[in-house]
Amino acid sequence: MLSTEQLYHKFLECTGVSIDTRRITPNCLFVALKGANFDGNQFAEQAIASGAKYALVDDEVVATQNPARYLLVSDCLTALQDLARHHRQTFTFPVIALTGSNGKTTTKELIAAVLSKKYRTYATVGNLNNHIGVPLTLLSLNEQCEMAVVEMGANHQKEIELLCSIAQPTHGLITNVGKAHLEGFGGIEGVRKGKGELYDFLAQHAKTVFINSRDTTLTAMYRERLKTLRSETTFAEAIFYPGDPVELVQESPVVIYRDVTGHDVTTHLPGRYNFDNMLAALAIGQYFGVSPEDANRAVADYTPTNNRSQVIVKGSNTVLLDAYNANPSSMAAAIRQFAATPARRKVVILGDMYELGDESEAEHAALGKLIADSNFDLVILAGKDMKYALAHLPNAYYFPDKFSLHNWIMDNPMTDTHILIKGSRGMSLETVVQFI
Template identity: 80%
Template sequence: MLTTDQLYHKFQECSGVSTDTRRITPDCLFVALKGDTFDGNQFAGQALASGARYVLVDDAAVAANDPSRYLLVADTLLALQDLARYHRQTFTFPVIGLTGSNGKTTTKELIAAVLSKNYQTYATVGNLNNHIGVPLTLLAISESYEMAVVEMGANHQHEIELLCSIAQPTHGLITNVGKAHLEGFGGIEGVRKGKGELYDYLAQHGLTVFINSRDKTLMAMYRERLKTLRSETTFAEVAFYPAVDSAAVDSAAVDSASAPIKLLQESPVVVYRDTTGQEITTHLPGRYNFENMTAALAIGDYFGVSPEEANRAVADYNPTNNRSQVIVKGTNTVLLDAYNANPSSMAAAIQQFAATPAKRKAVILGDMYELGAESEAEHAALGKLIADSKFDLVILAGKDMRFALAYLPKAYYFPDKFSLHNWVMDNPMSDTYVLIKGSRGMSLETVVPFI
């Protein structure tokens, strides 16, 4: 069986890494992973026939086909992670690790856009942010880059700890802590502990952390680590945004008036006044996206990107990934935020949408996944919030959205998307501002063509 060092030499001969036979590129390394319903070892031959240079397998019988091209290891997933960890140690540039309950991907994209003004920057592609995606992200980074932004997602405790051990971030940011993946984390306190593993890694290794000083939960998590690590290795540097003095750090909250960047408008898109007094109009709606912007601007400032260039990057960013995406459909305007949903992000989106001026407003909302025993209560609470918002039209889809109906007697409810599609097609809207949001498994972006 190959050692990691031997495997790395083989990797250097390859054009890249793939775990999917549908995405084989010439001379890539195919990694045969196993899932609940598949065994990648069985597709290794197909990968070679499609152009892969080598295939990484953990089945000795399969490897016997051609030992020169079938690379045998004890466990392909662990080998992939070890290979990425080995490759990461060749980087001499900053690696920014990013996690949080909401806003990870948008914040990652904004940070990358800002840093790209000064540096060759690689950022996680799409949503490759888990125990497989992070290794693939790292293995795609070449020596030509000067900066990396690595998104790290998790749905249970100790996952961020694992991802940090692979990505080895030199700098880190938690966007926020909210009600996401409650089932896996075991409740909101489990979420806090799980996301806080990034702070733990940075503190224990004497590295730099960026903290939103307006977020009471993140500030409390920072103070907790100061207490437990004060006599041990702690953060090399803490960069607060907005900047605060030491007295404010020790207080219970930070005065938001101290923010050097002022939010002027949050709907239909964010407009803010920057540190030089200029007004910047963006393509993103909502106060929650303003927080994402301030993180990107703070990191840009830390790494020497000029305010003018950083603001230009933020203003130019226009999402095309089902996150805060504005789409015009005839006389209707659709706010497509259907990449994911949890109680925290759903509440923020609904409150923001309710505050947005519009002649007529409709919401099409789908189930929030991975809430476990809290699902009924969280969907019911969402129903009350929707009722209080007084939208002109409420459309709900998914098996757990039925729990919201107690507060919404006039809502239209569909247990499946087929029925939803048919109803929207048969009941055309006009002059309506529409919010579409739901968990990834709902794929509510499929509703857009019918509006």
């Protein structure tokens, strides 16, 4: 079996890494991961036939079938993570890690956009932010990079700790701590502890942390670690932002902020919650010497995609599509923001929030109360757990499945309406847009 060092030499002969035979690139390294319903070892031959230079396998029988092209390790996932860690250690440029309950991907993209004005910056592609995605992100880095922005997601404790051990960030940011993945984390305190593992790593290794000074939870988490590590290693420095006065001028339908020079910057993102994401990107840009003009231009030019805070015009209707994911914290923020949006007629189409465990009924019921207090013109709910919101919404339309929802929307066309669509990823509520 190959050691990490031996595997790394083989990796250097390759053009990249793939874990999917449908996405093989010429001379890449195919990694045969296992899943609940598949064994990647069985696709090694197909990967080589499709152009992979080597296939990393952990089945000894498979390995004997093509010893020149099949690289045998004891466990492919562990080998992938160790390979990524080894590759990361060959670079000395800054690696900025970020996690949080909400806003990770948007913040990551804003940070990357700002830093790209001055540095060759590589950032996590899409949502590759877990125990597989982070290694793949790191293995995409090369000597041409000057900066890396690595998004880290987690749905249970010790996951951020693992990702930090692989990525070894030099700088870090937690966007916020909210009610996300409550089932896996074991409640809100579990979320706090799990996300705080990034602070733990940065403190223990004397690295730099960026902290939203207006977030009392994050500030408290920082101070807790100062007390705990008083006689040991602690953060190299803590950058509290916003330091310079950046004023929120307008939050709806899109954010407009006034920068330190007094100029108004109009963005493509709605909501106060996205303003916080912008402040993080501006603070990191300032820290790394990006000019205010370039940073503002990057934030202003950023256009959301992939069902996140997208504004879509459909005839006379304006749709705010925020259907990539949802949890009680992000759903509440979106509803409050939408309620404050000036519009003649406002409709919400909301789907289930997933991974809430025993808290699901209570959290969906609380959401129903918030929606009722917001006085929307029409409320449409979908999914098995949204029925718990109906106690506060006797006039809402409820559909246990999307097929019924699609049919109702087609039969009841809307005009001159602002529409918020939001739900967890498993609901895939973006499919609703085509019927509006």
